[in-house]
Amino acid sequence: MPASVPTLADPFESPSTSLANRAGRALWGVVWLLLFRPSPRPAHAWRAFLLRLFGARLGPCCHFYPGARIWAPWNLVCEDHVGVADEAVIYNPAPVLLRSHSVVSQQAYLCGASHDVDDARFPMVSQPIELGRYAWVAARATVCAGVRLGDGAVLGLAGVATHDLEAWSVHVGIPARRIRSRRRHDGR
Secondary structure, three states, rough: OOOOOOOOOOOOHOOOOOOOHHHHHHHHHHHHHHHHHOOOOOOOOHHHHHHHHHHOOOOOOOOOOOOOEEHHHHEEEOOOOOOOOEEEEEEEEEEEEEEOOEEOOOOOEOOOEEEEOOOOOOOOEEEEEOOOOOOOOOOOOOEOOOEEEOOOEEEEEOOOOOOOOOOOOEEEEOEEEEEEEEEOOOOO
């Protein structure tokens, strides 16, 4: 019998996150499926409680709808009066900060990570996302990793924010471009 030749592990197969992170997300997935997702639509306080139980830091009056998906609650920080609609996805390997009165609409996607395509291991590369006060990510819009929406910024329907968006302005398209100013309504 010939001597065994050691096999080299394929670096592509190594996990992008720690075992503790994967275990936490697995447990969160069970809680989301059994307790968060089937909860009645008006049960915002219940869903906020579940998110806090997993480390989310939420201010008062945060409304997460039952179909909202949060990848890692422990990387979520929300100020007061934040709204995250059904089927919105917050993919947050890095921190996501939703400031006061920000809104994430139906099927919007906050994508906090990508992969290093030049590295054979294809490692995850994550960056924080921040939505400013009174910012709005409209339905089916995407915010890429490392992007900040300024206070009052709007990312229109199905737009893709690949760079920071100016405060109190409306942005549309792929990649998002500024089309106009927005009237301030934040009391300033």
